[in-house]
Amino acid sequence: MDRIDRKLLNLMQRDASRTNVDMAEEVGLSPSSCLRRVQRLRKSGIIDRTVAILNPTKAERRIKALITVELQLHGEQHMRRFLKIAVAEEAVSQAYAVTGETDVVLMLRLRDMEEFDALCERLFRDQTNVARFFTMMIIRTAKEETAIWL
DSSP states (O other): OOHHOOOOOOOOHOOOOOOOHHHHHHHHHHHHHHHHHHHHHHHHHOOOOOOOOOTTTTTTTOOEEEEEEEEEOOHHHHHHHHHHHHHHTTEEEEEEEEESSOSEEEEEEESSSHHHHHHHHHHHHHHGEEEEEEEEEOOOOOOOOOOOOO
């Protein structure tokens, strides 16, 4: 990956809807050369996917919560089982197995507190192997970025 590839990737992370001609002009390439580079970046897996980033308020997902989860039973099979249940929830936007005092961190995007309550009933009941969980409701977002700047 060279300087031009990195510049293309940064441009696409800011706005993936830009036309190939527009990006080619910005990085100083012909449109065909630019297209070949972008196709190569997709094929190599550097570009994982192209998505639309929604406005949470307009998408009616106004509430954001961060939850840390401690499991009763540890080990790979228990972790995988809980994560499989968690990622099936549409309100779970991110799920991580982590090191430290907690086992899992979940980021939620919720419509309302009723949805949160129902999700807690499904995710944190006895059969899901959860010893305890802690919820932090996000009151202000200082930075939320999807880009990996190169």
